[in-house]
Amino acid sequence: MAEPVLTIEHLTKEYDGQTVLKDVSLQVHEGEVIVIVGPSGSGKSTLLRCINALEDIQGGEIRLRGQKITAGAKNLPQIRQKIGMVFQSYELFPHLTVMNNILLAPMKAQKRAKEEVQAEAMALLTRVGLADKADSLPRQLSGGQKQRVAIVRALCMHPEILLFDEVTAALDPEMVREVLEVILQLAENKRTMLIVTHEMPFARAVADRIILLDDGRIQDDTDPEEFFESPKTELAKRFLQSFEYTRTRKSDD
Amino acid sequence: MQSLGVEVLFKGKNFARLMGGMWTALKISLVSIAISMVLGLLLGMLVSRKNRVLRGVMRCYLEFIHIMPQMVLLFLVFFGTSKAFGWNLSGELSSVIVFSLWGTAEMSDLVRGAVTSVPKIQYESAMALGMTPAQVNRYVILPQAVRRLIPQSINLITRMIKTTSLVLMVGVVEILKVAQQIIEANRKASPNAAFGVYLTVFLLYFLLCWPVSLLAKHLEKRWG
Ligand SMILES: Nc1ncnc2c1ncn2[C@@H]1O[C@H](COP(=O)(O)OP(=O)(O)OP(=O)(O)O)[C@@H](O)[C@H]1O
Numbered sequence: 096m097a098e099p100v101l102t103i104e105h106l107t108k109e110y111d112g113q114t115v116l117k118d119v120s121l122q123v124h125e126g127e128v129i130v131i132v133g134p135s136g137s138g139k140s141t142l143l144r145c146i147n148a149l150e151d152i153q154g155g156e157i158r159l160r161g162q163k164i165t166a167g168a169k170n171l172p173q174i175r176q177k178i179g180m181v182f183q184s185y186e187l188f189p190h191l192t193v194m195n196n197i198l199l200a201p202m203k204a205q206k207r208a209k210e211e212v213q214a215e216a217m218a219l220l221t222r223v224g225l226a227d228k229a230d231s232l233p234r235q236l237s238g239g240q241k242q243r244v245a246i247v248r249a250l251c252m253h254p255e256i257l258l259f260d261e262v263t264a265a266l267d268p269e270m271v272r273e274v275l276e277v278i279l280q281l282a283e284n285k286r287t288m289l290i291v292t293h294e295m296p297f298a299r300a301v302a303d304r305i306i307l308l309d310d311g312r313i314q315d316d317t318d319p320e321e322f323f324e325s326p327k328t329e330l331a332k333r334f335l336q337s338f339e340y341t342r343t344r345k346s347d348d
Numbered sequence: 349m350q351s352l353g354v355e356v357l358f359k360g361k362n363f364a365r366l367m368g369g370m371w372t373a374l375k376i377s378l379v380s381i382a383i384s385m386v387l388g389l390l391l392g393m394l395v396s397r398k399n400r401v402l403r404g405v406m407r408c409y410l411e412f413i414h415i416m417p418q419m420v421l422l423f424l425v426f427f428g429t430s431k432a433f434g435w436n437l438s439g440e441l442s443s444v445i446v447f448s449l450w451g452t453a454e455m456s457d458l459v460r461g462a463v464t465s466v467p468k469i470q471y472e473s474a475m476a477l478g479m480t481p482a483q484v485n486r487y488v489i490l491p492q493a494v495r496r497l498i499p500q501s502i503n504l505i506t507r508m509i510k511t512t513s514l515v516l517m518v519g520v521v522e523i524l525k526v527a528q529q530i531i532e533a534n535r536k537a538s539p540n541a542a543f544g545v546y547l548t549v550f551l552l553y554f555l556l557c558w559p560v561s562l563l564a565k566h567l568e569k570r571w572g
């Protein structure tokens with residue numbers, strides 16, 4: 096098998112003495128879509144944040160195409176350019192238009208020519224149905240629109256891997272689909288992605304592999320069919336039941 | 349109708365003297381403001397970093413400036429240091445030093461407030477795009493901080509212009525002092541001179557500060 100895009104080996108992460116990630120090992124191969132699920136506080140966001148060194152780590156190693164990722168290292172900006180991250184709260188830059196939000200990093204960090212990036216940005220905006228918003232400010236957009244812009248902004252850097260942290264959790268229900276469909280399209284185009292989500296039907300549709308994180312450990316790592324149809328571990332069963340429960344309660348009232 | 353005492357202003361060179369005093373005051377304010385804005389911006393950016401020693405030193409400086417009345421500072425610099433170090437500071441220079449010390453402290457605090465008010469996750473999302481810390485500051489954090497900063501720093505500027513009247517205390521021929529001299533000289537001829545002259549001084553200060561505060565409001569609306 097080819098060299099993995101991302102390798103995580105025996106990762107340990109502590110917050111003031113409390114161990115949040117315990118001996119996490121994971122390989123992500125080219126074109127693979129991995130969905131990470133798990134109860135609140137299990138360490139999903141922390142794992143994604145460690146991958147682009149927004150958190151320092153206490154043990155283990157993370158490598159992107161063989162290059163070690165270390166918080167505070169000189170080459171960190173270069174490595175981060177290859178890792179696209181989309182946050183739950185969009186985090187567009189409020190003082191810049193949609194187009195300038197997208198142009199900023201390619202032009203300043205990658206020193207690419209404006210015309211070239213602009214053309215690409217416009218093509219991507221068109222693909223997510225936002226070509227007419229190029230000159231709008233973030234505050235003039237809906238949550239779903241902002242999130243699609245955030246995805247385009249990440250894509251325009253030509254990342255090797257995309258990290259999504261509950262990108263629909265802050266959205267009104269009617270906007271969830273428009274964002275998830277963009278991600279589904281990316282999966283069809285064989286993008287390498289690590290996705291944290293609580294949207295189980297989406298997870299099942301998009302994932303090549305499902306990883307269950309619980310209490311900072313990988314408890315299950317399997318294909319979606321098996322995970323949803325015949326979960327092997329006790330934890331997976333219980334985790335899935337927790338969704339059944341919320342759903343039945345919702346349809347009751 | 350009783351005279352307001354404004355007429356003394358039109359006697360001899362009185363009005364020109366008043367304007368001269370005004371100019372001295374304005375000059376002191378402008379120089380101090382320029383120094384404070386530049387130094388405050390630099391210091392404020394430095395303090396927004398995590399360096400503990402630097403933050404401790406800055407906190408002492410800020411506390412000192414906040415606690416000391418400006419007048420005491422003025423006397424300290426003007427009389428105190430000339431005794432202690434044997435140099436001879438002019439009233440204008442002492443005023444500039446004191447107002448710059450004060451303005452720099454206030455400005456750096458405003459800058460720190462504005463920079464730290466930009467949410468941490470904005471830094472993170474900019475870092476995640478692969479920009480260097482310097483690029484993140486320049487293109488993402490500072491533009492947002494400046495928008496918050498502008499109305500506040502204009503407010504500081506108007507306060508600095510107003511407080512310049514304090515330099516009277518160290519003998520700079522300044523607007524209030526000129527006013528007092530005019531009042532003294534005309535005590536017999538125009539007993540109401542005090543009212544008239546002070547009214548004029550008030551109006552002059554108002555004319556100076558009003559456009560500045562209008563500009564502040566306008567910018568606040570546009571960028572707020
Ligand atoms: N900055 C921090 N300082 C201290 N503890 C933290 C910090 N961030 C997260 N934690 C702790 O680390 C653990 C994992 O948090 P994390 O945010 O990764 O969970 P999560 O799986 O993303 O949860 P959720 O589904 O609610 O988003 C939690 O116990 C949390 O309290």
Ligand SMILES: [Mg+2]
Nearest residue numbers: 139140141261
């Ligand atoms: Mg989370």
